[in-house]
Amino acid sequence: MQNNVEKIIIFDTTLRDGEQAPGASLNQKEKLDIALALEKLGVDAIEAGFPISSPGDFAAVKLIAGQVKRPAICALARAIPRDIDAAFSAVKPAKHPRIHVFLATSKIHMRYKLKKAEGEILRLAAKAVKYARNVCDDIEFSPEDASRTERQFLYRVIEAVIAAGAKTVNIPDTVGYAEPYEFGSLIRSIRENVPNVHKAVISVHCHNDLGLAVANSLAAVKNGARQVECTINGIGERAGNASLEEIVMGLKVRRDSFSGLKTSVRTEGIYNTSRLVSKLTGFAIAPNKAIVGSNAFRHEAGIHQDGVLKKRSTYEIILPEDVGFKVEGLVLGKHSGRHAFKERLKKLGYKLKEKEIDGVFKEFKLLADKKKEVFDDDLMSLVQEKAEGSVPSVWRLDTFTVTSGNRIKPSAKIKLTLKGKAFETEASGDGPVDACYKAIEKIIRHTYRLLDYSIRSVTRGEDALGEVNLRLDMGGKEISGRSSSTDIVEASIKAYIQALNKIAHLK
């Protein structure tokens, strides 16, 4: 019998720090879908956003707080009353609301960014936590850039915020500078030097600038941290955050080394959650990404294949099914009925209304006519595309024709409709997609800079769906568009139109 099982709290910040990744801008419906998937995955806390940063962020946090019941819903705030007020009014509807207050404590941040001395920082930190505690019971405090903060000062700040009522103290390696031995010993030293440390949970939040975010987090756990902040697929500012799937599987697979520690994550849900986040953010997962990459469980070398056939554990330390990994689950074909379709969507974690199911089912039938086999990933693309319906389609594609070849200048003829009114034009370009985009620009009489364009095959085979993700520059704001089709030119046009509809909606 195991008596001393201690829980590692999994605090997911995909929707806050993850969403800060350049190019990852999610709409409210997408954020809610991710939050519901995280709830199902079993995370303990969801950092849903930074409400003061924009009205959209505020609304998304509030929406999530109202609908996601089991985990704590957390909102980020600087150590100032108006941030804290905004954070609280956004998380108030939650069953377990939390406010996360942060203030930088390293010399470099205090001197150059905040232009404040130690004494003032100490006072502001404690004051902000006290202020937040007046409205919300569950307060987390982060001394930003903690790993580069002078130790004695860090101890004083931590002691002061705990005395002011912080229940969790999060130690961020904000710039991903620490290395595992050092970071582990920082956590240990905090536990040994802060007199009231036992009154709070010590959390860690590691960035991946040197590729050490997961290693640093696990070193911290070994030294007494009991909350880990992480994101699905490791997305986040710059090189990202510690990846949730790697932390959780690290603790599980190496339970010999992390004995007596467990998380509440249902690991079989990892793969679908990872795919959902990838699709919604438009960030592809590298094939060699640990745990969720498409090659993570593939054995190429003959010796390895032979070994695995003889005994799986010769080369596999994780069972693919433990993380819900599927090579390409064949799901449905053109004869599949609505009931099977609905059940499959449910299994993939989607909660759709009957009317929404009808819409996606129609698209599925069209796709199944073009494609022999429809896989889970195809279905996820369809659902996401339909979910974009939360942005009203003022622009729609009616028809297009492209001419391309190695001896002719590619050209495109496109007909779009704007609120039912048709516009048709032709243009030529460097390639068929460029020609289409030039034709669209003629119609809308505006040129948006294309910041990024990528195309990938959703599954394998000649009839696979091609998924296009792009980002347009709208006066400094990045607007993303995504679409999929068995025709990559059509997917490219529709992705552009989706971005245009988002722009129209914003305007």
Ligand code: KIV
């Ligand atoms: O990286 C960081 O320091 C942060 C804080 C707000 C916790 O994201």
Ligand code: ZN
């Ligand atoms: Zn961060």
